[in-house]
Amino acid sequence: xxxxxxxxxxxxxxxxxxxxxxxxxxxxxxxxxxxxxxxxxxxxxxxxxxxxxxxxxxxxxxxxxxxxxxxxxxxxxxxxxxxxxxxxxxxxxxxxxxxxxxxxxxxxxxxxxxxxxxxxxxxxxxxxxxxxxxxxxxxxxxxxxxxxxxxxxxxxxxxxxxxxxxxxxxxxxxxxxxxxxxxxxxxxxxxxxxxxxxxxxxxxxxxxxxxxxxxxxxxxxxxxxxxxxxxxxxxxxxxxxxxxxxxxxxxxxxxxxxxxxxxxxxxxxxxxxxxxxxxxxxxxxxxxxxxxxxxxxxxxxxxxxxxxxxxxxxxxxxxxxxxxxxxxxxxxxxxxxxxxxxxxxxxxxxxxxxxxxxxxxxxxxxxxxxxxxxxxxxxxxxxxxxxxxxxxxxxxxxxxxxxxxxxxxxxxxxxxxxxxxxxxxxxxxxxxxxxxxxxxxxxxxxxxxxxx
Amino acid sequence: xxxxxxxxxxxxxxxxxxxxxxxxxxxxxxxxxxxxxxxxxxxxxxxxxxxxxxxxxxxxxxxxxxxxxxxxxxxxxxxxxxxxxxxxxxxxxxxxxxxxxxxxxxxxxxxxxxxxxxxxxxxxxxxxxxxxxxxxxxxxxxxxxxxxxxxxxxxxxxxxxxxxxxxxxxxxxxxxxxxxxxxxxxxxxxxxxxxxxxxxxxxxxxxxxxxxxxxxxxxxxxxxxxxxxxxxxxxxxxxxxxxxxxxxxxxxxxxxxxxxxxxxxxxxxxxxxxxxxxxxxxxxxxxxxxxxxxxxxxxxxxxxxxxxxxxxxxxxxxxxxxxxxxxxxxxxxxxxxxxxxxxxxx
Numbered sequence: 001x002x003x004x005x006x007x008x009x010x011x012x013x014x015x016x017x018x019x020x021x022x023x024x025x026x027x028x029x030x031x032x033x034x035x036x037x038x039x040x041x042x043x044x045x046x047x048x049x050x051x052x053x054x055x056x057x058x059x060x061x062x063x064x065x066x067x068x069x070x071x072x073x074x075x076x077x078x079x080x081x082x083x084x085x086x087x088x089x090x091x092x093x094x095x096x097x098x099x100x101x102x103x104x105x106x107x108x109x110x111x112x113x114x115x116x117x118x119x120x121x122x123x124x125x126x127x128x129x130x131x132x133x134x135x136x137x138x139x140x141x142x143x144x145x146x147x148x149x150x151x152x153x154x155x156x157x158x159x160x161x162x163x164x165x166x167x168x169x170x171x172x173x174x175x176x177x178x179x180x181x182x183x184x185x186x187x188x189x190x191x192x193x194x195x196x197x198x199x200x201x202x203x204x205x206x207x208x209x210x211x212x213x214x215x216x217x218x219x220x221x222x223x224x225x226x227x228x229x230x231x232x233x234x235x236x237x238x239x240x241x242x243x244x245x246x247x248x249x250x251x252x253x254x255x256x257x258x259x260x261x262x263x264x265x266x267x268x269x270x271x272x273x274x275x276x277x278x279x280x281x282x283x284x285x286x287x288x289x290x291x292x293x294x295x296x297x298x299x300x301x302x303x304x305x306x307x308x309x310x311x312x313x314x315x316x317x318x319x320x321x322x323x324x325x326x327x328x329x330x331x332x333x334x335x336x337x338x339x340x341x342x343x344x345x346x347x348x349x350x351x352x353x354x355x356x357x358x359x360x361x362x363x364x365x366x367x368x369x370x371x372x373x374x375x376x377x378x379x380x381x382x383x384x385x386x387x388x389x390x391x392x393x394x395x396x397x398x399x400x401x402x403x404x405x406x407x408x409x410x411x412x413x414x415x416x417x418x419x420x421x422x423x424x425x426x427x428x429x430x431x432x433x434x435x436x437x438x439x440x441x442x443x444x445x446x447x448x449x450x451x452x
Numbered sequence: 453x454x455x456x457x458x459x460x461x462x463x464x465x466x467x468x469x470x471x472x473x474x475x476x477x478x479x480x481x482x483x484x485x486x487x488x489x490x491x492x493x494x495x496x497x498x499x500x501x502x503x504x505x506x507x508x509x510x511x512x513x514x515x516x517x518x519x520x521x522x523x524x525x526x527x528x529x530x531x532x533x534x535x536x537x538x539x540x541x542x543x544x545x546x547x548x549x550x551x552x553x554x555x556x557x558x559x560x561x562x563x564x565x566x567x568x569x570x571x572x573x574x575x576x577x578x579x580x581x582x583x584x585x586x587x588x589x590x591x592x593x594x595x596x597x598x599x600x601x602x603x604x605x606x607x608x609x610x611x612x613x614x615x616x617x618x619x620x621x622x623x624x625x626x627x628x629x630x631x632x633x634x635x636x637x638x639x640x641x642x643x644x645x646x647x648x649x650x651x652x653x654x655x656x657x658x659x660x661x662x663x664x665x666x667x668x669x670x671x672x673x674x675x676x677x678x679x680x681x682x683x684x685x686x687x688x689x690x691x692x693x694x695x696x697x698x699x700x701x702x703x704x705x706x707x708x709x710x711x712x713x714x715x716x717x718x719x720x721x722x723x724x725x726x727x728x729x730x731x732x733x734x735x736x737x738x739x740x741x742x743x744x745x746x747x748x749x750x751x752x753x754x755x756x757x758x759x760x761x762x763x764x765x766x767x768x769x770x771x772x773x774x775x776x777x778x779x780x781x782x783x784x785x786x787x788x789x790x791x792x793x794x795x796x797x798x
Contacts (some may be wrong), residue, residue, distance in 0.1 A: 222502035222577070252502060286496040295578075297498050298660050302579045370498055 011036040013045055016364040018375040022383060024187070038064045038387065043071070043360050059336045064390050067360060068237070068339050069332045074323070075341070075360040078169050078210045081142035084355075087326035091134040129178065138319040139355050142212040144169075145189060152211055156183060163214040163264070167205055172359070174273035176207075179214060179264045186211075190379055215354055218261055219347040221291075221299060225257040226250040227272040228355065230343040233382055233388040239335045239412035242324060243385060247374050247406045250296055252289040254280040274367060288367040300351070308351055316345060316353045321410045323355060336354060338386040340378075381406050482559040486511045489570045499659045508588050510573040514561060520798030521562035523595035526607035532562040563599070571597050573656040575662050593666070596674045601650055614649055614679045615642055621683035625721075629690035636701055644706040645682040652678055653714075668715070681714055684721035688712070725726040744783070 012019055019040055023030070028038075041049065049059070050069035059065065073079050143152040145166070168176040168187055178188055189209050212325050218225045226234045231245035251272045263269050266361065268280045301309040320343060342362025346354045364370035366381075381404030388402065487508060495504040505640045514520060520530055535556050559565075575588055580586035603610040621628050633639045652675075653662050669677050686693070689705050696702045 179564060221581075224502060226502075256505075284495065284501065287498045287501050289501075290498075291502060292499070300664075301577050303581055360560075368498075388751060 008077045008239065009036045010040065011040050012040040013042040014040060015362060016365060018364050018372065018379050022379045024377065026383070036374075037062065038066075038383075040066050043067060043075075048069075050332075059334075059402060062390075063336055065336050066337065066339060066386075068234075069334055071331070071339060071360045073330050074327045074358050076169060077167060077357050078142070078144045078208070080323075080327075080358055081139055081210065081212070083330070084323060084326045086138050087322070088105070088134055088137070089293045095133070103179060119191045119331050135315065135318045136352075138322075138353060140213040140215060142210050145209040145211055146206060153183065163216050164211050165214040165270075168207065168209050174207075174267070174271045177267070177271060179270060180211065181261065181264060215346055215348055217297070217349045218257070219349055219351065220257050221250075221252075221296070223256045224253050225270065225272065226291065226292060226297075227251040227344055228316075229362070230293075230320065230345060231317070231362065231378055232324075232341045232343050233338065234341065234407060235338045235386060236335075237324070237328050237331045239330055240324060240406070240410060241389070241413065242321060242410040243406040244320065244409045245378060245401070246294075246407065247378065248293045249371075249374070250291040250293060251277070253277060254282045254284075254289065274363075277362035278367070286368065288371060290368065290371055295323060304351070310352065312347070312351045315351075317409050319345070319353055319355055323358065324410075338389065340382050357393060377405060380404065480515065480559045482565055483512060486515060486565050486570060489565060489567060489664050493568060494574055497574070497655060499573040500577065503574065506577045506581075506583065506586065507570055507573045510576065510587060511565070511570045512723065513583070513587055514573075514591060514594065515559040515563065515565065516561065517591065518557075518560045520591065520595060521557065523591075524563075524599045524603070524676060525596060525598050526553055526603050526610050527597050527605055528562050529603040530564055532557045533564055534558065534756035551579055566602065568651055568655075569602075571651045572739050574654050575659055575666065578659055578663065593670070597666075597669055598652060599762040600675045601652055601678065607677055611650070615646070617676060618642060618645060618649065618683050621680065626687040626690040626693075629686065630710065632694050632696075633702065637696070637702060639699065639702065641686050644702065645679075645686060646707075648682045648685075653681070657708055657712060657714060658710055661712070665714045665718075668718070677718065680721065682719055685709060686719050687711060687721070688717060 008026070009031045010023050011033075012023070039049075046065065046067040046069070048260060049065065073083055091438050130250045141148075141155065143155070145152070156162070162181075166178055166180055166186070175402045178185070180186055190206065218227075228248055228250050230248040233243040233245070235241050235243070253269060253272055253273055254277050255266065255269045257268055267276050271277075274289065277283055283289070297309045297313065300312060325345075339360065340362065342359035344356040344359070346356055348354065364375060366375055384402060384404060474574075485722060490504055490511065494500045494507045502505065535558050547704045574592060576586045576590045579589065592716070600607075600610045601614070604612060606612070619630075619642055620641075630641055633641055648656050653665060657665070665677065665681060669675050693702060694723045
């Protein structure tokens with residue numbers, strides 16, 4: 001990866017073992033100022049970096065940063081929900097329109113083939129290329145508080161037995177989250193002491209929250225609730241190029257799941273954040289409640305069959321790609337940027353994946369031995385891919401040695417040597433292909449199955 | 453906990469007499485032993501920890517199942533503990549019918565748990581998420597195959613003969629490594645592989661590999677595949693063993709086999725000739741397995757390969773699909789398939 005005698009300089013805002021040890025193993029030198037080749041920044045510093053008013057801080061050619069300027073369109077819970085909602089509406093409208101066109105063309109083609117048969121010719125091909133269908137809703141209904149309070153109350157009243165989960169927009173690690181099954185429980189938010197500004201004066205607004213429909217029938221393994229942490233690397237938004245890490249893991253709750261009303265405030269039953277579960281009495285440091293996704297897939301394949309596990313894996317990839325497409329148009333596609341996201345996905349009893357949130361700075365803290373190894377390899381692969389992508393060295397690359405445990409699940413870059421075949425709709429160039437080189441060998445999470 | 457599984461339990465499996473006597477509601481001394489075992493092994497394992505409650509239920513249910521002692525084809529794994537009517541520990545006998553006359557085996561199954569016993573139940577937790585589905589399969593497989601892995605007797609294919617098979621295979625396929633361990637390090641391959649054999653590789657190989665191996669045990673109807681795989685792994689790592697100079701280094705060679713692919717390794721070990729001379733099976737000498745050694749190895753595994761011929765339509769694929777619960781909840785089918793050899797071709 002490194003050119004001969006090349007001296008790479010890195011800068012980092014995090015002194016985490018998994019980061020530093022990778023940088024040092026690669027022989028890179030550390031810097032604390034503007035002289036860097038690659039910067040593993042905190043989201044706070046990135047804001048300053050891309051501030052248009054500070055010209056001196058503009059990035060030079062060849063400098064690489066690990067965040068996009070307006071990543072919050074994806075990583076803030078309220079903005080993500082809003083962007084995805086808008087995207088789905090747009091695509092549905094588009095799909096309806098194209099359906100109408102298709103029906104028109106079908107009627108045309110049946111006339112044309114009738115005419116052709118009369119003339120003794122072969123039937124002309126007037127079929128439309130298939131448009132990617134948007135998957136069914138994958139983000140639970142979300143409302144902002146206080147802005148959407150009235151709409152939320154209306155929705156709440158329509159479904160009387162539903163549970164909702166309230167999360168602060170700006171906090172992480174499960175802080176401030178609570179469940180709501182009765183409207184008066186929202187007093188926890190409305191009566192909360194107001195936030196204070198730097199001078200210690202109370203701000204006029206309450207802390208912004210979002211409230212979403214709680215998925216109360218999650219898939220349980222061993223009677224316990226879990227969610228999944230998937231690592232997704234995006235090296236460019238336009239054209240969109242996405243890599244998914246095979247080593248994602250499930251985060252388990254320590255307590256058995258229960259929909260009992262009495263347990264609604266028991267965060268050890270409902271919230272899967274490691275920061276929270278760590279404080280539980282029965283927390284186990286050997287495995288840290290982290291379970292490999294490959295084990296989950298084995299379990300699903302064993303109990304529900306291969307088709308179900310493959311469908312789940314494919315659905316998860318679909319929602320990742322469509323989530324990124326939802327913000328594709330608004331993210332500033334700065335060529336210096338790449339980003340490694342932490343997607344939090346929950347699966348319900350019907351094996352339907354739900355996106356809970358996207359993290360711009362997934363935790364680099366490690367809780368167990370396996371976890372440390374996983375994150376070390378993750379960072380290694382991320383650095384590898386990011387640097388080579390930015391140098392344009394990864395054209396059409398499927399080589400595992402380079403991609404490591406990542407797999408490219410989406411690549412919009414048109415191939416240079418692909419000409420349109422005669423008769424093919426020129427719009428097919430715009431159609432998304434799902435791999436950089438023909439159909440992908442294997443799905444990112446599906447296993448090779450029993451040897452026959 | 454006890455109330456839970458007696459509720460879910462299929463009463464067909466427990467004898468009605470026992471249910472009436474309320475044995476199920478009693479705590480057995482071995483219960484705590486088993487619970488501790490689950491807490492030490494299953495609950496700490498990165499692959500099996502979500503299933504700790506189910507595994508606990510499976511082993512507790514097995515320990516209360518009076519028919520297990522009779523179902524074990526190779527006899528009781530060890531001399532059972534017996535309490536007479538007064539509750540005191542009576543004279544020990546290895547015949548279960550004598551137990552019935554006077555006292556009560558403790559635990560009722562007659563199988564005394566040992567450290568790591570709960571490992572046997574762990575892979576079954578992947579196959580079914582409910583006790584009533586998982587237990588019959590676990591019980592049948594235990595009585596037919598797994599019990600042999602810790603039975604010390606002169607019955608064929610019990611622990612002693614399995615260890616002997618392992619040692620003979622290692623000596624014939626990796627003689628230098630075996631000698632190195634013996635004379636230079638004052639040890640033996642069996643010392644390191646014993647754990648694999650007794651546990652059936654649970655906890656050493658990844659869950660998927662264990663399930664595939666046990667699939668083949670079911671298909672070949674022989675638990676000898678376990679020591680054969682152990683020998684194959686030793687032969688695979690023979691070069692590393694030869695390079696080891698201290699006991700710690702040997703320990704390292706045997707400590708992590710999580711990247712071993714069990715089935716390809718077994719296949720190349722057993723069927724190298726059928727796969728052709730260019731199959732990558734080489735002894736430590738770097739030469740393809742010589743004819744003499746091959747013949748010796750073939751003689752050892754021939755009885756197992758013969759069994760393969762009698763499986764007929766019950767091929768491995770079908771059996772593993774059974775484990776996946778595809779098709780109707782098939783405890784009946786499991787019992788038919790696991791009947792003694794003679795009925796297999798019916």
